[in-house]
Amino acid sequence: MKIHGQPTNGANIRDTSWSTARGDGSRHFDGAGSMGQLRTVNSQIANVSGVDYEKLSSQQALKRTLPPSLQPSELSNKSNSTVENVSSGGSRDIYGNAYHLAGPSVTNSRGYMRDIYSKRNTDDIMMYENNGSRIPPPSFMHGKSSAQFPGPSEPVYHSMAGDENVAGTDERLVYQAALEDCNRVELSQAACCSSLDVLDDLNQPKVEANLPNGLMSVPLLRHQKIALAWMLQKETRSLHCLGGILADDQGLGKTISMIALVQMQKSLETKPKTEDQCNLKTEALNLDDDDDNGTPVLDKDKQTGESADIKPTPEVGSSIKAITRRRPAAGTLVVCPASVLRQWARELDDKVADGAKLSVLVYHGGNRTRSPDELAKHDVVLTTYAIVTNEVPKQPLVDEDEADDKSGEKHGISSEFSNNKKRKKSSKVSKKRGRKGMDSSSIDSDCGALARVSWSRVILDEAQTIKNHRTQVARACCSLRAKRRWCLSGTPIQNSIDDLYSYFRFLRYDPYAVYKSFYNTIKVPISRNSLHGYKKLQAVLRAIMLRRTKATLIDGQPIINLPPKSICLSKVDFSAEERAFYTRLEADSRSKFKAYAAAGTVNQNYANILLMLLRLRQACDHPLLVKGFNSESVEKDSTEMANQLPREMVVDLLNRLTSALCRVCNDPPEDSVATMCGHVFCNQCVSEYLTGDDNTCPATDCKEQLGSDVVFSEATLRRRISDNFDASSSHSKYDDKSTVLQHEYSSSKIKAVLEVIQSHCKAGSPISEFNGSAGCSETSMANSNLSTEGPIKAIVFSQWTSMLDLVEFSLNQHCIQYRRLDGTMTLSSRDKAVKDFNTDPEVTVMLMSLKAGNLGLNMVAACHVILLDLWWNPTTEDQAIDRAHRIGQTRPVTVTRLTIKDTVEDRILALQDEKRKMVASAFGEDQSGGSATRLTVEDLKYLFMV
Numbered sequence: 001m002k003i004h005g006q007p008t009n010g011a012n013i014r015d016t017s018w019s020t021a022r023g024d025g026s027r028h029f030d031g032a033g034s035m036g037q038l039r040t041v042n043s044q045i046a047n048v049s050g051v052d053y054e055k056l057s058s059q060q061a062l063k064r065t066l067p068p069s070l071q072p073s074e075l076s077n078k079s080n081s082t083v084e085n086v087s088s089g090g091s092r093d094i095y096g097n098a099y100h101l102a103g104p105s106v107t108n109s110r111g112y113m114r115d116i117y118s119k120r121n122t123d124d125i126m127m128y129e130n131n132g133s134r135i136p137p138p139s140f141m142h143g144k145s146s147a148q149f150p151g152p153s154e155p156v157y158h159s160m161a162g163d164e165n166v167a168g169t170d171e172r173l174v175y176q177a178a179l180e181d182c183n184r185v186e187l188s189q190a191a192c193c194s195s196l197d198v199l200d201d202l203n204q205p206k207v208e209a210n211l212p213n214g215l216m217s218v219p220l221l222r223h224q225k226i227a228l229a230w231m232l233q234k235e236t237r238s239l240h241c242l243g244g245i246l247a248d249d250q251g252l253g254k255t256i257s258m259i260a261l262v263q264m265q266k267s268l269e270t271k272p273k274t275e276d277q278c279n280l281k282t283e284a285l286n287l288d289d290d291d292d293n294g295t296p297v298l299d300k301d302k303q304t305g306e307s308a309d310i311k312p313t314p315e316v317g318s319s320i321k322a323i324t325r326r327r328p329a330a331g332t333l334v335v336c337p338a339s340v341l342r343q344w345a346r347e348l349d350d351k352v353a354d355g356a357k358l359s360v361l362v363y364h365g366g367n368r369t370r371s372p373d374e375l376a377k378h379d380v381v382l383t384t385y386a387i388v389t390n391e392v393p394k395q396p397l398v399d400e401d402e403a404d405d406k407s408g409e410k411h412g413i414s415s416e417f418s419n420n421k422k423r424k425k426s427s428k429v430s431k432k433r434g435r436k437g438m439d440s441s442s443i444d445s446d447c448g449a450l451a452r453v454s455w456s457r458v459i460l461d462e463a464q465t466i467k468n469h470r471t472q473v474a475r476a477c478c479s480l481r482a483k484r485r486w487c488l489s490g491t492p493i494q495n496s497i498d499d500l501y502s503y504f505r506f507l508r509y510d511p512y513a514v515y516k517s518f519y520n521t522i523k524v525p526i527s528r529n530s531l532h533g534y535k536k537l538q539a540v541l542r543a544i545m546l547r548r549t550k551a552t553l554i555d556g557q558p559i560i561n562l563p564p565k566s567i568c569l570s571k572v573d574f575s576a577e578e579r580a581f582y583t584r585l586e587a588d589s590r591s592k593f594k595a596y597a598a599a600g601t602v603n604q605n606y607a608n609i610l611l612m613l614l615r616l617r618q619a620c621d622h623p624l625l626v627k628g629f630n631s632e633s634v635e636k637d638s639t640e641m642a643n644q645l646p647r648e649m650v651v652d653l654l655n656r657l658t659s660a661l662c663r664v665c666n667d668p669p670e671d672s673v674a675t676m677c678g679h680v681f682c683n684q685c686v687s688e689y690l691t692g693d694d695n696t697c698p699a700t701d702c703k704e705q706l707g708s709d710v711v712f713s714e715a716t717l718r719r720r721i722s723d724n725f726d727a728s729s730s731h732s733k734y735d736d737k738s739t740v741l742q743h744e745y746s747s748s749k750i751k752a753v754l755e756v757i758q759s760h761c762k763a764g765s766p767i768s769e770f771n772g773s774a775g776c777s778e779t780s781m782a783n784s785n786l787s788t789e790g791p792i793k794a795i796v797f798s799q800w801t802s803m804l805d806l807v808e809f810s811l812n813q814h815c816i817q818y819r820r821l822d823g824t825m826t827l828s829s830r831d832k833a834v835k836d837f838n839t840d841p842e843v844t845v846m847l848m849s850l851k852a853g854n855l856g857l858n859m860v861a862a863c864h865v866i867l868l869d870l871w872w873n874p875t876t877e878d879q880a881i882d883r884a885h886r887i888g889q890t891r892p893v894t895v896t897r898l899t900i901k902d903t904v905e906d907r908i909l910a911l912q913d914e915k916r917k918m919v920a921s922a923f924g925e926d927q928s929g930g931s932a933t934r935l936t937v938e939d940l941k942y943l944f945m946v
Ligand SMILES: Nc1ncnc2c1ncn2[C@@H]1O[C@H](COP(=O)(O)OP(=O)(O)OP(=O)(O)O)[C@@H](O)[C@H]1O
Pocket: 218, 219, 220, 221, 224, 248, 249, 250, 251, 252, 253, 254, 255, 256, 257, 347, 489, 490, 782, 855, 856, 857, 858, 882, 886, 887, 888
């Protein structure tokens, strides 16, 4: 292996630009001293305020939903000074140190407002109250500064202020270390630039690692070599955690980079046998190798055989031997969404050279092995988030961490159960429990094979799946035992800065892996002064995250030379009938909202309000969706069972269906279904959990087994009691005979999508406008195998499978060949659909559900992307678009976003802008030169019409 400008050992890579927060033990971010102080500070804060941090955040979330007029008390008008027009060249922080050349972050020193108002719950309500003009006030517009919203009145902020000085001391230590490090980086860059050609700017590392020949079947692109060097460094020398976040834009080749990492580490560690054998003793004694500080792990890469063959030294003792035997050391575990499982397998096969194949196990389906030793035999094991959720015991929620923290355990994550009051009451239970607050017996017997090995490396692909740290999936992933941990995501922040917490927790990124440290050291600074707070966050991220976008330059050149992408927002008019339907629905919803507001029960009715919004959004697609029209596939297996249920139970399930959020994604359920155990999900979310033979209900603490026969759609339940059930749901009042409520009715959006498809897509027609090989030689290498000729194809995304059904109906009528991919399909049929679309010239359209299809897939056969409906987070749409706009694309990509004029969709567009700004501020990616804004009193008045 050759590493440019560095010794040839991966462990010695020196990448000066990414050494933030490293250095001697006394000064780095998480020095023991500062952690100790943090704990003191935090518990003081908790005592002073009497606020549980976890509850606190949810309380705040609730408060945030209230418009100012509904806030309990004085939202003072003490607006903090506004920081405006920080020039994009502003490379110095408040201490005068240059550490991140971020563009302007925000205009407002009240950073918390951004975070607060980027919460979807607030957004939803805001949209409800907007019954007037559709044009946002000027301060909504990017770049416009404005009067700021008054200061926080919540007790928490007061209590924080009370502890400011103590917390500040800790923060200064952390901050200083980062800044000093950045200065070092700057100096070393100045020294190195001429000789080593190290960095273009402060943000981008440029040290490359070259793989030895014969490991991969394709050469790495330059930015991938850089990623490889950075990852090798993070895996071998990190004071925080081994691993990090690879956050390159979608389609820049994160998969390939990770495969290269696996190959590289394997080649580095596959030393001659004798040497390995010599090392074994040391390894067996090294109890710190495991991330949980207690369980010995023998690195799979260093093993000569299965764990059972390993002979620990006598000093290690029989107990350790027993544990080692119980948890064999395994290789790399890749956890990904079901839809990309096979793609990972294919990439591992295609991109690895013949002579260096990795042994890969796809761990999925009812027949998968139950043996941990079997898992340990493979270099790479591929599985899905759903299986991890099912098989791996969940970490306790954050409040339990805090109890751990009080008991003096490290990180609050890997500690023993603490002696807090709750647990004292049930001492028997706590005695039984093992590490991480889980029952030790369950670790060994109840859980599946995934939890019974120690992984050398765990990679979470599309890691935004765990962005909500309270979810089962996030807690299960955190419990996986691993030496090195990686998060891959092109869109790591989707909703708010809180999303990052879950990754920090998974990565064991100390001190931010403890919620209250995260809160104090990241969220509070942003809330006090967003400009500095976001810069601080950038510094914190810098230590563990590598992010390049498609616009990133290295040596003045784009890292990749993709054909251009153009996005067109197409605003369609409703037909007169649709408008009438929508107007009634909107008036109805608004009056309900007003009633909640008048009764002061907005927060209690949060789920109902989201559902009302959902109906409005659905009405923009097709009025039939509002009627609860479900895909037939949901209904066929459960109709019989529904008919056997007692009537009261069916009524109860129906009521739940119309007033609860999905227990997997926490969004208003799309194609909502209720399970026999009384939990509500999006059909697609729960479908991911119905793929094996141990289909446990994914709702927290529910152990019920699920099957498609006990998953009921609204239509199924409604039919069961159709005679005289008078649900209060919105659609019961609508006239079923109305033209717009007919299956055959072609809604305005459906007409629009057909027009776009017909004008663009033609089977077998030659096209060739763009020569993708210009500029970057390595990119052209990646593109060289691909023809620029072929049929023009489109991907059509919708959030609702029922909308896809309706589009399908129209495509059939027009004899347009298509394939479809949604979360209810088996993995093999999804895979076949993608393959057909990519290879069959007659298939010109791919219908994809946003949830199942927006992540990970390579669909460069398409050069048109049509988004039928808007999603709250623009990042979700970006993900979808990048199925086509990625390495391998040879043609310009056109994106059409269809919206309906003068509807809730207008407001979603405005909210998306806000979210984009928040994400840009966090990453320092606001390149526009303007200054970002957040909601102001003026904005809120507009939205609430007060
Ligand atoms: N060095 C390379 N040579 C040839 N093809 C490559 C190379 N790197 C990436 N590709 C191809 O580019 C496409 C995108 O890569 P990949 O799927 O790894 O991107 P990604 O960053 O993981 O995207 P996403 O975030 O959407 O999952 C794939 O088809 C992959 O095979």
